[in-house]
Amino acid sequence: MDDGPSSPGRHRQPLRADAQRSVDALLAAAAQVFAESGVDAPVRQITARADVGAGTLYRHFPQRSDLIAAVFRREVDACAAVGPTLAAQYEPLEALTRWLERFAGFVATKRGLSAALHSGDPAYDSLPGYFQQHFEPVLADLLDSAARAGAIRSDADPWDLLRAIGNLAVPLEDGDDHTQRMISLLVDGLRYGAGSAPRQA
Amino acid sequence: MDDGPSSPGRHRQPLRADAQRSVDALLAAAAQVFAESGVDAPVRQITARADVGAGTLYRHFPQRSDLIAAVFRREVDACAAVGPTLAAQYEPLEALTRWLERFAGFVATKRGLSAALHSGDPAYDSLPGYFQQHFEPVLADLLDSAARAGAIRSDADPWDLLRAIGNLAVPLEDGDDHTQRMISLLVDGLRYGAGSAPRQA
């Protein structure tokens, strides 16, 4: 699904072994640095940790956004892959909760990405789509199972919930009532178990 | 409650009229710029919008953090002040919901502040305390009223809820189970109105 470091969508021959090593080292280093210092961290910090020259980074990721996007996709893939595994191991409500926590962990490493996404740089245009395409089905399945088991209501919107937790990475746009829905969900959480009976009462 | 731009806590004579004008213009400009471009925005952007020389900024806010902190406090004050007003105008649950939305608006203008708060710069040490001291009582009152009206459960922790919404500004620390509680609250929101009865049923 990730079709390469620098030019998504173009076919190319397999990387030379040393080049592959560089790319891997860079992605690993960048993931760490982004998590620690945000996506605006100095490039030197990344190349130093990857033990690679600056030129090597630019060969594989001509734009800084290419590196950010590659790291992002790689981690989306990893996180999304956990969903089915958890579903197979746990009861539906438990699997749902565990995956949301895993997802929150993913979000927590994205400091500064929100700003980048809203910078207007078209290089990031594909990221929200990637995010949604990979996460929404996973969460939808988990919600479905839990709803079918009668553990949660059946009208929950997976995309809303993803953003509720991930609001850091995908924040408020004008005329967006997402925040409202998120807060209403939190308030429902507060009402759950209150003296007053829920809806149907 | 905010006792001045550059030396919080010390008494001083009132600013000269022109100086006061500069400070006001700077705070207003900075608030806008921070909301638009984050707290790392170039200083020039702020001075240009305030129509003030760079030196004037540095006279009143010798450190960038002084400016950030002043803007922050000013907006905390403004947001906190809305709580009682809403409580007087609306039913408890409505007042609570409206204030949380107002608070989410406050949070939304704090892009990049989270990174600053976690930069280790001691200049920001007082901010989380200021945040908590001013917001927690306001929200506590709103929750109390709603709980006494039987509209929500009575065990809601205002600080947790503030962070649930404001996680952008006060994000995950290691060994912190806040995220877990927040997610559980969201899940409760999902369970609210599900077939299964809540706690006391």
Added chain:
Amino acid sequence: MDDGPSSPGRHRQPLRADAQRSVDALLAAAAQVFAESGVDAPVRQITARADVGAGTLYRHFPQRSDLIAAVFRREVDACAAVGPTLAAQYEPLEALTRWLERFAGFVATKRGLSAALHSGDPAYDSLPGYFQQHFEPVLADLLDSAARAGAIRSDADPWDLLRAIGNLAVPLEDGDDHTQRMISLLVDGLRYGAGSAPRQA
């Protein structure tokens, strides 16, 4: 000989009492600051020590060089005045040595002045002349007396000697008698070839 702070050569009415106080405070403060941090020290340091606003400084000394020159002249006068006093109190050679040491003390407070003098700024053009006109006769008299007493050779050039010591626009660490030894070496140089035979003769 010094005809006023800001406009040498022009007649003016006596300063108002408060103005005179400002000028005195500025000169005293500047002398100290120049000695400590050199003539390039920030203006604020001077106005702060004189407890005077920046505008006051510029009223009396429109150019920085005016202030430097005024301090310079004032201290030249003071140092030159010591010559005759010493001549009346001590033997010629002793008086000469003591005055050279006093002169070295004058020079030691002039850090950075040398650079200013060679900056090409015409504002300083008169300083070397003032220096020479006031110091040369004083030293010439002291040398004369010593030569007539047979204590030193009679061909010593006062101007050369002033510059030999005066060039040192430098260090003097506390408790360091290096300047004294250097002057004594120079005086030995003057004694070399005098009528009186040297040490071992």
Added chain:
Amino acid sequence: MDDGPSSPGRHRQPLRADAQRSVDALLAAAAQVFAESGVDAPVRQITARADVGAGTLYRHFPQRSDLIAAVFRREVDACAAVGPTLAAQYEPLEALTRWLERFAGFVATKRGLSAALHSGDPAYDSLPGYFQQHFEPVLADLLDSAARAGAIRSDADPWDLLRAIGNLAVPLEDGDDHTQRMISLLVDGLRYGAGSAPRQA
């Protein structure tokens, strides 16, 4: 003796050819600029003359003091090396005098360094030691030879003499033989009391 631009005392691989060119150009340019405008001259002046980007300067000399120190050491080395050469070519007194004049030339290019040395910046701590370690033995040898030849007294302290001249951080105007006369006066001071009779003998 100078083991490299930015990290004195550490072993390192030889610089790449282009880097070496940059360093050399920078040192040469800095030496000129320092001599002309003092060690506080704008960095741009140096990089412009070296035809090098600002970043290149900072790569090799992260602190301004590193550049100053490197230039200083390089010139100390060059000046010290002249001593033995002169000793081999001239009579002791002549060699001594010539070297002192050469040394005065070295000092004359050090405008503003004195202030830097007394700035308290620990980056300069090693400079006086370097100065003393390299110059004192050279002058000691020259003084020794002259003393053994009976041309000067034998109690002259080389360190004192270095400072006597060194303090004179002299402007040196063109066609001005003042330094020469001053040095000759100091040498006369040294001769005063030597075995050989003065002038008229």
Added chain:
DNA sequence: AATGAATGAGTATTCATTCAT
């Protein structure tokens, strides 16, 4: 293909000087 040196635009910050109060 990798390296890391060089570049230079971008930005913060200082400080002499002016001018409103």
Added chain:
DNA sequence: GATGAATGAATACTCATTCAT
């Protein structure tokens, strides 16, 4: 006349990006 706030030019320094080795 005094004050000190405002100005803005000057300058250091950083860091993304390019390119010689």
